[in-house]
Structure formats: structure tokens, C-alpha cells
Amino acid sequence: GQQVMQIPQYQHVQEGEDFTTYCNSSTTLSNIQWYKQRPGGHPVFLIQLVKSGEVKKQKRLTFQFGEAKKNSSLHITATQTTDVGTYFCAGPGAGGTSYGKLTFGQGTILTVHP
């Protein structure tokens, strides 16, 4: 079945450094979503990418969807302590579902040292 792989599993940075997490799918995705989960919290929707090669920005966060729509990345510029958490990518469920079932990657845990 469809798998969504995410790397790295952990990333430790000093405050002010940049951070990138990568997401790869075994199949072409119609869209990809990104979520952030703070320690002890629940996943919170960040963004959705739909178009091949799409790039979207939210302040210091830049999201990209690959040309082949099989990979995606999230880049954070000049990390802050408020960026701490686990970042998940999620693609549509396997089997060509027509509804919002999600297949999540394993997540990248980001820690930021002040």
C-alpha cells in the first residue's frame, strides 16, 4: 500500500538556524498536507499543496511540492523556540479514496536550543 516516508526523524538546531524536513511517497499524490504537533498536543493543519512544483510560504515556513508530486519539503528559516514540535506530512489514503482519509509520515521531531 501507499507509504509516506519522512526524514530526518529528529533534528536539533540552535535558535536562528534553518530547518528542513523531507517527505517522500511511493506513489503520486493528488495533494499533500502538513501538520504540526506540539509536545503533548494534537496535530494542527498547516497547509495543503495540490499543484506540481507548488511553493507556498507562511512567514518563515516554506512548503514545496515536487514536480512529480511524489515528494514535498518544509523549510523553516531562522528557527525560534516556538517552532518546537513534530512536523508531519500526510497524503491521501491508499486505494484512490475520494474522501479525506490521511496517510501520515512518521514525523520529524524538531528541538530548538535557545
Place this chain on the structure above:
Amino acid sequence: GAGVSQTPSNKVTEKGKYVELRCDPISGHTALYWYRQSLGQGPEFLIYFQGTGAADDSGLPNDRFFAVRPEGSVSTLKIQRTERGDSAVYLCASSLIGEVGAKTFFGQGTRLTVV
């Protein structure tokens, strides 16, 4: 309500007992999902409701797990004869409509511990 509400927030139960986990989705959201998240992993799909019906229950691990949504709003996930391996955070999520790419809102989850 303002967000997806789940109760209880924590549940400790003995092996073999029956538990019910409740989810109150955002008002007006027709699509409701249950996910299970183990430590260090991403959420894993369990079941999807469109209205009152379970449109996809392919993620339920076995027949000890069952979920209902009788009036198309509140949903209850039921686990019979709990096992230690059932320990996880159970997340409920809802979206306005059940379509690919719909923005999905998650509840805070119920942390289930089976001892």
C-alpha cells in the same frame, strides 16, 4: 463547539475491560475520522464516518474495535477486551465535507493506557 472535543482526556483501564471513547466534532462537520497514534509515530487511520454511516472501517485492527455515530454528530469508539497493545492516543478528527484535501481538524485525543 469551537473545536473537536474528546473525552476523557486520559483513560487507564485494566486488561480485558471494555472502554468507550467519545468524540464531539465541530458543529456542521459531516465527515468524522478516528486515528490512533502510538509514541513516536504518525496518526494511523482507523475509521471514517460520512454522516451516520461508517464509510470506511478498513483501519480497525480487529473485531474488538467498533465505532458508532448514531445521529451524525457525536461518535463513540468502543474497544472490547482491551489489551496492553491497545495503549495509545486515540485522535478524533472532523472536516466540513469528506473529500480529498479537505482541511481536517483534530481533537486533543484520549490517551488510553491498558495495564
